[in-house]
Amino acid sequence: PVDCYQQAQDVLTDYDNLIASGEEIRDSITAIQDRALEAFQSLNPEILTIDDEDVQLAVKASNINETLKLLDDNEQFLPFSKVVIIMECNNAGDTTFSFDSSQIAFDLVKSKVRTDSLYGKFPLKLVNFVELDPNKPDSQPKGYLPVKTPLGSSSMPTSGFGLNFELNLGSLGALAGAAQFVVNLLVVWQPNSDGSQEKAQTFVGLRLPGIGGDVLGFPLQSVLKLSFKTVELIVDRSSNNAAYLLKIKKIALKLFVLSFPPNGQTEIVIFGNPDATDSNDAVGWYAAYAK
Helix, strand or coil: CHHHHHHHHHHHHHHHHHHHHHHHHHHHHHHHHHHHHHHHHHCCHHHCCCCCHHHHHHHHHHHHHHHHHHHHCCCCCCCEECCEEEEEECCCCCEEEEEECCCCEECCCCCCCCCCCHHHHCCEEEEEEEEECCCCHHHCCCCCEEEEECCECCCCCCCEEEEEEEEEEEECHHHHCCCEEEEEEEEEEECCCCCCCCCCEEEEEEECCCCCCCCCEEEECCCEEEECCEEEEEEECCCCCCEEEEEEECCEEEECCEEECCCCEEEEEEECCCCCCCCCCCCEEEEEEEC
């Protein structure tokens, strides 16, 4: 009986030691979690002194997560999804990558409108993403008139990427069947081969609605045509709020070979609300005629 009692005592002691070891392990795990959380919140994994692969992987994962949260609140980025990177390889070990943006989708709800941006001052609506591929002639947008901007004026590049916007300029009234006068504004950039952002080729184009994609005219009542020669986008930063002006120059109303006014120059200036902050749904117009 004494031996049995001693064995029972030994079992209880071992059990107590096991419980104590378990509590110590649990406390260690809690300490790891607390320190990892502190590192996650401060984005500073160096404060973790525990050299554990799982913990370090967790830190890296947390850094990515926190960085994504920062990007959500950053007005310099446009969140998107459904972009596909395709990898192709063969038995020889050759690997090629291709970029497929045909299904790209933008999250405009999470996107922040940049202060004093054109998007915030004009009633622009993002329609689609454009990818220009020199091997695919159909990828080149048609019917766009180059717009002179502070970035300069250049022809559309053969390769690059772009954003296509709709710009609602209101209505031309009964002459256009009271339909909304919506034009397309295309912004295209061609990345530099070295990855730098300095002096990258850019193109801004304007396309009018209408049958045939006439670059320099807009049909009215199927007989008349509202035509113009050049378009310029001007930015005024002289005041606290930036203002944008879209100047359409040398406007004429044409009927076959007749043009009105027959002489002189007519310009229309379209401007957005300079006091707008994150959205703008209207524009103003004024016109000038010089003999």
